[in-house]
Amino acid sequence: MCLAIPGRLLERAVENGLNMGTIDVNGSKTRACLEYVPDIKVGQYTIVHAGFALKIIDEEEAAESLKLWQELIESGAFDSDEELPSPESL
Amino acid sequence: MTIVPLCPLPIMQHETVQMAHGAGGQLSQSLMQRVFMPNLHNNFLDLLDDQAKLDLPPGRTAFTTDTYVVSPLFFPGGNIGELAVNGTVNDLAVGGARPLYLSAGFVLEEGLPLVELETIVKSMAEAARRAGVMIVTGDTKVVGKGQCDRIFINTSGIGCLREGVNLSCRNLKPGDAIILSGTVGDHGMAIMTSREGLSFQSQITSDCAALNSMIGAILDEEPLEIHAMRDPTRGGVAATLNELAQSSSVGIEINEATIPVKPDVRGACELLGIDPLHVANEGKVVVVVAQDKAGEVLDVLRSFDPGRDAVIIGSVVGDHPGMVVMRTLYGSRRIIDLPIGEQLPRIC
Amino acid sequence: MPTPMKYIDEFRDPQLARKMLEEIGRKATRHWTIMEICGGQTHSIIRNGIDQLLPDTITLVHGPGCPVCVTPLESLERALALAGREEVIFTSFGDMLRVPGNARDLFMVRSAGGDVRIVFSPLDALQIARDNPAKEVVFFAVGFETTAPANAMAVYQAAREGIENFSVLVSQVMVPPAMRVILSSPGNTVQGFLAAGHVCAVMGYAEYEPVALEFGVPIVVTGFEPVDLLAGILKTVELLEEGKAEVANCYGRVVSREGNLFAQEIVKKVFEVNDRQWRGIGLIPRSGLGLREEFARFDAETKFHVTNIIAEESPLCMSGTVLQGLMKPDGCPAFAKECTPQHPLGATMVSSEGACAAYYKYHHHIL
Numbered sequence: 001m002c003l004a005i006p007g008r009l010l011e012r013a014v015e016n017g018l019n020m021g022t023i024d025v026n027g028s029k030t031r032a033c034l035e036y037v038p039d040i041k042v043g044q045y046t047i048v049h050a051g052f053a054l055k056i057i058d059e060e061e062a063a064e065s066l067k068l069w070q071e072l073i074e075s076g077a078f079d080s081d082e083e084l085p086s087p088e089s090l
Numbered sequence: 091m092t093i094v095p096l097c098p099l100p101i102m103q104h105e106t107v108q109m110a111h112g113a114g115g116q117l118s119q120s121l122m123q124r125v126f127m128p129n130l131h132n133n134f135l136d137l138l139d140d141q142a143k144l145d146l147p148p149g150r151t152a153f154t155t156d157t158y159v160v161s162p163l164f165f166p167g168g169n170i171g172e173l174a175v176n177g178t179v180n181d182l183a184v185g186g187a188r189p190l191y192l193s194a195g196f197v198l199e200e201g202l203p204l205v206e207l208e209t210i211v212k213s214m215a216e217a218a219r220r221a222g223v224m225i226v227t228g229d230t231k232v233v234g235k236g237q238c239d240r241i242f243i244n245t246s247g248i249g250c251l252r253e254g255v256n257l258s259c260r261n262l263k264p265g266d267a268i269i270l271s272g273t274v275g276d277h278g279m280a281i282m283t284s285r286e287g288l289s290f291q292s293q294i295t296s297d298c299a300a301l302n303s304m305i306g307a308i309l310d311e312e313p314l315e316i317h318a319m320r321d322p323t324r325g326g327v328a329a330t331l332n333e334l335a336q337s338s339s340v341g342i343e344i345n346e347a348t349i350p351v352k353p354d355v356r357g358a359c360e361l362l363g364i365d366p367l368h369v370a371n372e373g374k375v376v377v378v379v380a381q382d383k384a385g386e387v388l389d390v391l392r393s394f395d396p397g398r399d400a401v402i403i404g405s406v407v408g409d410h411p412g413m414v415v416m417r418t419l420y421g422s423r424r425i426i427d428l429p430i431g432e433q434l435p436r437i438c
Numbered sequence: 439m440p441t442p443m444k445y446i447d448e449f450r451d452p453q454l455a456r457k458m459l460e461e462i463g464r465k466a467t468r469h470w471t472i473m474e475i476c477g478g479q480t481h482s483i484i485r486n487g488i489d490q491l492l493p494d495t496i497t498l499v500h501g502p503g504c505p506v507c508v509t510p511l512e513s514l515e516r517a518l519a520l521a522g523r524e525e526v527i528f529t530s531f532g533d534m535l536r537v538p539g540n541a542r543d544l545f546m547v548r549s550a551g552g553d554v555r556i557v558f559s560p561l562d563a564l565q566i567a568r569d570n571p572a573k574e575v576v577f578f579a580v581g582f583e584t585t586a587p588a589n590a591m592a593v594y595q596a597a598r599e600g601i602e603n604f605s606v607l608v609s610q611v612m613v614p615p616a617m618r619v620i621l622s623s624p625g626n627t628v629q630g631f632l633a634a635g636h637v638c639a640v641m642g643y644a645e646y647e648p649v650a651l652e653f654g655v656p657i658v659v660t661g662f663e664p665v666d667l668l669a670g671i672l673k674t675v676e677l678l679e680e681g682k683a684e685v686a687n688c689y690g691r692v693v694s695r696e697g698n699l700f701a702q703e704i705v706k707k708v709f710e711v712n713d714r715q716w717r718g719i720g721l722i723p724r725s726g727l728g729l730r731e732e733f734a735r736f737d738a739e740t741k742f743h744v745t746n747i748i749a750e751e752s753p754l755c756m757s758g759t760v761l762q763g764l765m766k767p768d769g770c771p772a773f774a775k776e777c778t779p780q781h782p783l784g785a786t787m788v789s790s791e792g793a794c795a796a797y798y799k800y801h802h803h804i805l
Contacts, residue, residue: 002476002478002581002582002584002585002634002636002637003478004584004636004639004662005446006443006444006445006446008444016568016595016599017595017598017599018561018591018595025443026443030558031559032559033559033561033588033591035591035700035704036587036698036700036701036704037698037700038700045444045445047636047639047692049584049585049588049636050531050558050559050560050581050584050585050588050589051558051559051560051561051562051588052559052587052588052591054584054587054636054639054640054698054701055639055692055693055698057445057691057692058690058691058692059691061690061691062445062448062690062691064690065669065688065690065691066448066449069454069457069458069665069669070454072457072458072461
């Protein structure tokens with residue numbers, strides 16, 4: 001369910017009394033309702049589903065997860081040169 | 091003083107297409123003289139005969155037809171007229187033919203602004219000039235409001251087949267390389283994101299282009315070792331590869347990491363939940379070539395603008411005949427199927 | 439390589455994914471069965487072949503979290519009836535159009551002259567209503583908790599602006615009641631859950647804590663990209679190995695414990711909890727949302743008197759069993775025989791997220 005894609009807020013506008021915004025997704029732009037993320041600032045990333053911004057992406061949390069996972073790798077527990085499983089073996 | 095009653099004269103200058111424009115009378119003539127002839131004229135068309143009388147070069151002839159319907163008529167990177175010329179030129183070229191002559195049949199909806207028709211016809215003339223073909227015969231019909239969507243165009247094309255090439259979708263051999271001439275999904279996403287009602291804005295530009303010079307150049311380079319070509323239009327690269335695999339009863343393996351997708355096309359595909367491999371292209375070609383000649387073909391393709399992003403995306407294999415399998419970024423494999431129907435934006 | 443897509447490509451890193459897979463293999467000392475609830479996650483798992491890459495110790499089962507799949511036949515038949523009406527412009531998200539009713543789908547209604555339009559946002563449907571005051575615009579408001587705020591806002595805004603030619607056909611469902619049904623089933627094999635990240639973006643994850651406790655299962659909030667999914671699976675395996683039945687959040691950049699309070703508030707204003715039919719599963723008490731009394735005039739079912747339309751599902755289709763994780767799609771006798779994406783018996787074969795369609799598309803030839 002629920003395809004939701006991260007995009008960056010480019011600009012805000014009020015339409016029919018609703019807070020709306022233009023969201024950039026890798027160069028394509030879509031309109032989204034910002035009523036559920038009233039604190040969002042231009043330049044911030046949000047998750048967009050069905051034309052609605054649902055959450056401002058937490059930059060620190062994102063970096064934190066990646067760091068944690070990267071550390072897992074660098075802890076050296078595994079052999080990083082090992083080949084990916086080959087299609088033939090599947 | 092006597093007043094002479096004057097019957098009002100019919101209006102001869104219209105801003106939109108009228109039923110009478112297709113009725114064969116004065117208005118039909120005015121449409122020819124105002125819109126079609128000034129833009130498309132050439133030695134064949136200027137004779138105004140019901141048929142073009144052509145001298146074809148010796149050898150075999152390729153003949154193709156296609157009908158173009160697209161909404162919106164004007165999209166970033168082209169319009170229906172340009173599409174109608176380039177599409178038929180490409181259908182001839184991928185079969186190894188040098189495109190020469192085109193016909194153009196128009197079905198116009200009553201009420202179509204004449205200025206739009208004129209823009210479309212001008213684009214056709216320009217596209218034909220660029221591709222080096224002539225539109226030598228044509229026809230126009232007008233239908234009532236609501237009986238067609240503004241304008242439909244049919245183009246048929248004739249070309250002479252090159253000597254010594256043997257291109258067929260049944261020619262794929264295990265070991266052949268699969269080359270894709272550039273990024274996928276540009277045309278389809280340009281159309282989808284410029285449709286009203288989906289609250290999109292994008293600068294995605296259709297890749298609509300005639301490929302005959304580029305294709306001619308690779309056939310000059312490797313006339314014998316190119317086994318098949320297809321332009322991946324409707325159904326995208328996925329459909330084309332499936333057709334090739336099925337026709338030749340071979341398997342095709344492609345590598346996800348090599349598939350070129352423009353950033354904004356990718357963004358729009360992510361947002362709409364659409365696989366770029368299923369999206370239409372109008373200026374790309376899939377080339378199947380013997381592995382040891384792939385490098386040469388790639389170099390030639392890259393020397394042309396529509397081929398600048400050409401890459402080898404995979405190869406023909408003996409396993410799983412009739413099926414296209416993609417090795418994912420993660421080393422797993424997934425089937426690339428024919429799309430079922432129209433691409434729908436997914437939300438959930 | 440073009441510029442990476444921020445918050446997407448970092449989480450699609452094949453190196454990181456491979457390391458996660460190795461770590462999962464190392465951590466799992468015995469066999470575990472984990473369900474991803476969400477159809478979007480199923481889609482990503484199958485599309486990227488993650489299930490092929492997981493060690494044999496891990497079995498993933500695909501859950502019922504696909505609104506297209508669980509929207510009951512009855513709602514669909516009502517949608518088809520509404521879409522065929524002269525005065526109606528019927529609006530819907532794209533992938534509801536191919537879902538088969540008893541004899542037709544929305545495409546067929548459209549080709550028979552019905553005005554059926556695809557929208558990206560429920561607010562687009564509302565705009566169509568503003569632009570066409572002489573028409574009745576009906577929006578097919580399907581979805582889980584993620585989509586509820588969007589659907590609720592369309593109704594709320596229609597009321598605020600007094601757009602009376604707008605109404606919604608509601609088929610709004612919720613995850614926790616479905617999880618309880620799965621866990622309470624005598625044949626249940628699911629030992630841990632990946633909770634749907636975007637549902638939790640709206641609802642938070644506090645409501646899963648009592649479920650974890652009551653049924654003794656770990657529940658891990660998980661995102662949608664391959665690295666997110668593998669991180670979620672890894673965390674679930676760790677919790678299972680440690681015997682901890684708790685809720686963990688592996689999608690911190692999008693999910694907080696309390697969720698989106700602004701969204702929850704509008705959902706509560708517009709909708710109230712009700713009993714809902716799930717296609718293939720049956721009635722689940724208090725598992726859905728319906729319009730509150732104040733917004734009842736926007737209910738398309740009563741507005742156009744289609745509540746009398748009832749429908750029965752194909753006896754051949756086992757989608758309910760599949761959706762509850764009691765059977766893999768290719769275990770169904772009709773799979774790839776009577777039932778294919780071209781001739782689907784049930785919605786799980788239609789939606790690109792449907793477990794059966796995903797299996798058919800990516801799997802059944804190879805395995």
